[in-house]
Amino acid sequence: MHVMVLGAGVTGVSTAWYLRQAGFDVSVVDRQPAAGLETSYANGGQISVSHPEPWANPAAPFIALRWLGRNDAPLRLRLRRDPAQWAWTLGFLRECLPWRCRRNTAAIAALALRSIDELRRLREELGLSYLQQQRGILHLFFSAAEFAAAPRRVDELTRLGIAARLYPGAEALAVEPALAGIAGRLAGAIHAPGDESGDALRFTQALAQKCQQAGVRFYHNTHIRRLAHTGGLIDGIEVEDERGHSGTLDAGAYVLCLGSHGRALAAPLGERLPIHPVKGYSITVPVRDPQHAPQVSLTDESARIVCSRLGDHLRIAGTAELNGYDCSVDPDRIAAIVGWLERTLPGAADAALAQGWAGLRPATPGNVPIIGKSRCVNLWYNTGHGTLGWTLACGSAAVLAELMSGRRPALAFPFHGR
Ligand SMILES: Cc1cc2nc3c(=O)[nH]c(=O)nc-3n(C[C@H](O)[C@H](O)[C@H](O)COP(=O)(O)OP(=O)(O)OC[C@H]3O[C@@H](n4cnc5c(N)ncnc54)[C@H](O)[C@@H]3O)c2cc1C
Structure with a gap:
């Protein structure tokens, strides 16, 4: 199945890696020209x-x-x-x-x-x-x-x-x-x-390179404007490139890793993400x-x-x-x-x-990230990591890939949508 990861911060790139390792066909969409250029850029390390x-x-x-x-x-x-x-x-x-x-x-x-x-x-x-x-x-x-x-x-x-x-x-x-x-x-x-400790930006960009070598496709300079949906299904994402050209990208499933900006895009689906x-x-x-x-x-x-x-x-x-x-x-x-x-x-x-x-x-108010299923059958969340996004990136991505593969992670954690 083709999974589209929305966002190429430390969370999105880690998610892409673990999904690819789990056997999914993966692409990543981000508005920036390279991975890790927003909140994952210069954190405390x-x-x-x-x-x-x-x-x-x-x-x-x-x-x-x-x-x-x-x-x-x-x-x-x-x-x-x-x-x-x-x-x-x-x-x-x-x-x-x-x-x-x-x-x-x-x-x-x-x-x-x-x-x-x-x-x-x-x-x-x-x-x-x-x-x-x-x-x-x-x-x-x-x-x-x-x-x-x-x-x-x-x-x-x-x-x-x-x-x-x-x-x-x-x-x-x-x-x-x-x-x-x-x-x-x-x-x-x-x-x-x-x-x-370590540099989250360097990690993100090094892992993005490994993702590309493993066959993950990156769409950079691509602004996501809307998640198009019919009933409980995402049909595609409406995007705009840096020249203002708009279009639609689609996949079998989507993972939202858009940092602070995911809440607004999820709201029209009837989701109130507390981010x-x-x-x-x-x-x-x-x-x-x-x-x-x-x-x-x-x-x-x-x-x-x-x-x-x-x-x-x-x-x-x-x-x-x-x-x-x-x-x-x-x-x-x-x-x-x-x-x-x-x-x-x-x-x-x-x-x-x-x-x-x-x-x-x-x-999120309690700093617990939102990981798991949304109310749309083909949309998943891995977002809301607050003060600890660098610390939690690899584990969150690993457990999300397990969930999307139909396995229950061996972790006492309040997964979303369960
Ligand atoms: C000052 C500071 C210090 C910190 N120190 C630490 C620390 O020491 N340890 C630690 O574990 N954590 C720390 N953190 C937290 C950590 O940096 C974040 O939790 C983490 O970077 C979040 O990663 P993310 O991938 O979820 O978000 P981001 O890195 O913001 O990635 C989201 C991506 O989505 C893309 N995007 C957003 N909207 C759109 C759109 N509409 N269309 C297309 N693309 C879009 C952005 O371009 C971005 O690349 C710190 C944060 C700050 C601000």
Whole structure:
């Protein structure tokens, strides 16, 4: 059967690979000239199995209130006259309930563990190279009050099957000596040695090349305008090329992997996908002093900022802004991330050469992606991966290919349409 994957981000390209391996004839459609050029372009680089707890957790509403009105706050909510934004925000608050947060955390952890296994297998089998590091993630705490909750978090991760170890005070320097400059400020850290990092764009483009070699066809510069349907069946997708020529592409089945933009295309089918764009920023900075630039990926738990070493650059990312589909780069947000770099890793990188970027995380309220069947018999979803799309890409694609092959994945996960 011919399956058409809609979207060539990290999720769409991984989906194409696993479907091709499962024996499907596969094509991929994307409006950009190459794979990975939207949200998968310059993310934080973390394969963060050790962060399955969604942003929607019992503490989130109080933290959001504390940050309200601060321009440099990691979270910024600009309420608009947009019913979808209000519905998503209410959904987010509902997912903060303790039992919902526990359920979402468990589902994300199960998928993340499967995903990192798949990523390692793919990397080995295909010889993929994407500036990967296998040194784990260090979660840094700068306040004693926040670090006081760290032992409970380690217990919870252990219960979920994720290795993690506590490092009180400045003991984490044994894991990452480049933190010497902030030793006095550290309250403690958690190290998750099984985590990894790497460049999602390089991975996506390298895998897209392998897909092409395996016979997957890519239609780039092709904007999807509408999913044409009759009753419960997709008949084709109406597209427009870069010269404004329109046409229709068709296949036996379709998989929607369109990031934040899938919701609008699915709405005329009667589907209300709870996906909303949550904007984030990153900087990519050349390393100046390799001794002071960390190799271990970092998460600053207080500032909600992550940092990954990508070869001779550092990628530093953070902030969450609910502000519609605007993808412009706000210099104040970039300055806040540069300020973090200068405070936390003084001298490590050339801050004056920082390249700023902004992307839209395709977020569901509970950060659990939408994987499975739609209400149309020949449309499937693999989308809504929010803060963890790079971490979850390979596992999500593998389980979707199993579902489409008629197999039930061995995973405790709330698949869509079941
Ligand atoms: C600042 C930031 C930091 C992040 N850090 C991390 C991290 O450290 N670890 C992690 O796991 N995740 C991280 N993420 C999240 C991760 O980057 C995303 O979840 C992931 O990239 C989503 O991939 P996707 O393929 O679903 O979407 P995208 O990469 O956006 O792909 C969707 C594709 O659909 C195409 N498309 C959309 N609409 C149309 C249309 N109408 N017609 C044709 N094509 C269309 C686009 O061109 C695009 O290529 C971060 C995100 C941000 C913003």
